[in-house]
Amino acid sequence: MADRNDNDAIQTTNTSFEIIHALQELGPARLSEIADRLGLAESTTHRHLQTLSDLRYVSRDGDRYQIGLRFARLGRAAQTRDPAYEMAKPHVQELAEETGERAQFVVEDHGLGIYLHVETGSRAVRVGFGVGRQIHLHSSSAGKAILAHSPRERVDDILDQWGLPAHATNTITDRDALYDELETVRERGVAFNREEHVDGLNGTAVPVKRDGRAVGALAVAGPSHRLTGEWFEDEVPSMMLAAANELELNVTYASDASSTDHIVE
Amino acid sequence: MADRNDNDAIQTTNTSFEIIHALQELGPARLSEIADRLGLAESTTHRHLQTLSDLRYVSRDGDRYQIGLRFARLGRAAQTRDPAYEMAKPHVQELAEETGERAQFVVEDHGLGIYLHVETGSRAVRVGFGVGRQIHLHSSSAGKAILAHSPRERVDDILDQWGLPAHATNTITDRDALYDELETVRERGVAFNREEHVDGLNGTAVPVKRDGRAVGALAVAGPSHRLTGEWFEDEVPSMMLAAANELELNVTYASDASSTDHIVE
DNA sequence: CTTAGTAGTTCCGCTCTGTGGAATTCACCG
DNA sequence: CGGTGAATTCCACAGAGCGGAACTACTAAG
Structure with a gap:
């Protein structure tokens, strides 16, 4: 007892999601495989899978379990929980067309960036590849x-929670250095990533604001040898700024729009 | 006790998902709202939301809870659990381009059709609208x-589970009539929907098979006044058949392909 | 400044429910 | 047929989830 895992979370729910995560990583897996990996009794694992299967969040085919397609719906709900997210897509x-590079819309949740x-x-090979990824x-x-x-307070919380792990040689791992960098970003209105996340990969981004708060960011990324010079420093940023500007207008003056989704579950 | 709800499912997990579903329908909601709707004690609701928030499957902003963006990742995992699903996209x-109408790829899970x-x-207004929807x-x-x-056995199971509810005036609600219809579909290789799901909406679809089993179906849908005559009966179907054919080849002879996704969670 | 009201959070004891081990059944295969 | 490995069912125990009540934090009045 006294697991004291995370203060006082509901253990059963955690276990269910651990199983889901295992399926996410393993793909089609058998019961014993999952029970092993998680250190659970097979009977316990069985009952969780049974429950999740009844809920249609897990599918089974013979003796293989896998993630259920019902998650597509929840994923969609997440991606559209704010109408602004949809507006960013075009x-x-x-x-992407203008620059020929990879373009992204990223939003913050729980202190992480999520590619929407x-x-x-x-x-365009691999359309939609990377959606949902967390950075x-x-x-x-x-x-x-x-x-x-x-x-500033929020930034501190986030850094406390996730730290500043080094992902590439140029990653900023010093708090003060990051604060300086953020100041520069505020002045310039544009953020740059010079091989800070993955070696050989550059990127640049602009915030998309609503009521002073950043709802997300538009970004362009590509190989560092291609993203250089004026193109990288000025031209791409100005395209993004134009796009962000337009988007901000849509976002701010269209909180009514049609949201006639509402499908019965 | 002896709820005997659904035989022997784990109640705690069910409750957690009920809360998630409530958030899905309500959008940003407050704790008391959710507790009320589900008939749960506020303390219980609070603990579930806490747990889900720790897991990042629920976000909170002040005193509003909403669905977490982490679900985007699970949704993505579902949509790509079979490489064939990705291949269908192009x-x-x-x-969609050829016909000018709405084109879809649908897969079966738990006896329901899911739009992938x-x-x-x-x-193209509303890109991606409808993804994850269940029919x-x-x-x-x-x-x-x-x-x-x-x-046949599987079909019976599905009909037992979901019945044949009428959605529109032409919906087939008789089991034997449906069996006949399916026979026709098999002979013709193409299925038609003549205002059976929504009045005023027609559709046509072809199966995408792998090893004899249908992995999904390609479909085209549109207003019944526009989808008629030879265009509807022959031309659109032959486009779909061509596409399905090509897709089946990809699907069958590419079980190796690169699946270098694998992002750390 | 006090009081009342509302919503969220924490505390706490009860018991019900999720748990793992053991027993049973199932499905292959030699 | 027996034998192996996996999935499923059974079962008794105690830990975990539950709701009610107490507590706190904010607001709005008075």
């Missing part, structure tokens, strides 16, 4: 754009 | 295409 597509839209320029805010251009426009 | 886009890709022809199989062209190529 701008991301436009940026990802579009690749012309040769640390301190080591990406989008993350820095968001942090730069968040209250 | 074909859906192509069909939705693309609207030219004037009954008996009243949609895609559903019938899938049922027609599933073993």
